[in-house]
Amino acid sequence: MxxxxxxxxxxxxxxxxxxxxxxxxxxxxxxxxxxxxxxxxxxxxxxxxxxxxxxxxxxxxxxxxxxxxxxxxxxxxxxxxxxxTDRPLTADRHWRRARGRKVEITPRPGAAPPETGLPTPYEARVGALDGDRIALVLGGKRAPRLVAVELRDIDRAVVQVEFAPPSARELELSGGVASGRPPAGADAPGPAExxxxxxxxxxxxxxxxx
The missing domain is CATH 3.30.300.70 (RimP-like superfamily, N-terminal)
Structure with missing residues (x-):
């Protein structure tokens, strides 16, 4: 059948x-x-x-x-x-729920990166969504800094598994983990898929x- x-x-x-x-x-x-x-x-x-x-x-x-x-x-x-965590962020609600989490971002072909010298793809921590722009925290624990990126300039974004917590400054800049979501840096091991x-x-x- x-x-x-x-x-x-x-x-x-x-x-x-x-x-x-x-x-x-x-x-x-x-x-x-x-x-x-x-x-x-x-x-x-x-x-x-x-x-x-x-x-x-x-x-x-x-x-x-x-x-x-x-x-x-x-x-x-x-x-x-x-x-x-392998689900790409494709809708506004995905970005809102991923606030405070680390993501790997692939820019849209032809789009300028938020900072010169960034690798492709690059990693960032998700901040607040404001209309068609998403705040991102670059630099990791050593030099966290906030930038804003147009969603249309992002080709793909995927949340990354983290086993160590981010710095307090990273979380402060991102606005903290979204309400009701598990804390960043506390992912349990599981199947890769x-x-x-x-x-x-x-x-x-x-x-x-x-």
């Missing part, structure tokens, strides 16, 4: 996810070794704890179960997860779909 499409799953769960106070960041559907996996990626302004993700996972599972008549009977494994909060429902006692 054909797999469920990412677009269809997104339409089915978007209202439920929003009603629980989360943003739907994406849906991924894949098949490996005969197992269909449906991955629903969500985020929110507050830290998504395991209990909240588990409750949402149960509700998403029930929502997909109700589509059995439409989809057919393809067995699947549902995974509800928050974004890992993801370091968010994940709940996987057991396969297909919760539902089957096409």
């Amino acid at each position: 054909p797999m469920p499409t990412e677009e269809r799953v997104s339409r089915l769960v978007a209202g439920l996810v929003a009603g629980r106070g989360f943003d739907l960041e994406g849906v991924e559907v894949s098949t490996a070794a005969g197992q269909t996996r449906v991955r629903v990626i969500v985020d929110s302004d507050e830290t998504a704890d395991l209990d909240s993700i588990a409750e949402l996972s149960s509700q998403v599972s029930e929502c997909l179960d109700e589509a059995d008549d439409e989809f057919g009977a393809t067995r699947y494994l549902l995974e509800v997860t928050t974004p890992g 993801h370091s968010g909060t994940t709940v996987a429902a057991s396969d297909s006692t919760e539902g089957t779909m096409e």
Whole structure:
């Protein structure tokens, strides 16, 4: 049977996810070794704890179960997860939630770097978002300084894993870590592809779909 499409799953769960106070960041559907996996990626302004993700996972599972008549009977494994640090910052809410975190930034081709002599890509700590401009703290612990960059001049930005806390001056210039987000420099080791909060429902006692 054909797999469920990412677009269809997104339409089915978007209202439920929003009603629980989360943003739907994406849906991924894949098949490996005969197992269909449906991955629903969500985020929110507050830290998504395991209990909240588990409750949402149960509700998403029930929502997909109700589509059995439409989809057919393809067995699947549902995974509800928050974004890992490899998720690029592409929306204003991503930048707001990343305040205080270190990011690797690749400038848009042809855009001038915020300072002469910066490598490409370069690292900075995220500050406050002001309209279409993002404040960035350059220089790390040794010589932290604040610059402002137009979002349109950034081609790609990805949060970096940190195991040591930033300096007090870096955090002061950035405005501190966004409310409800984990502290900078306290990332736990985890799989390279993801370091968010994940709940996987057991396969297909919760539902089957096409």
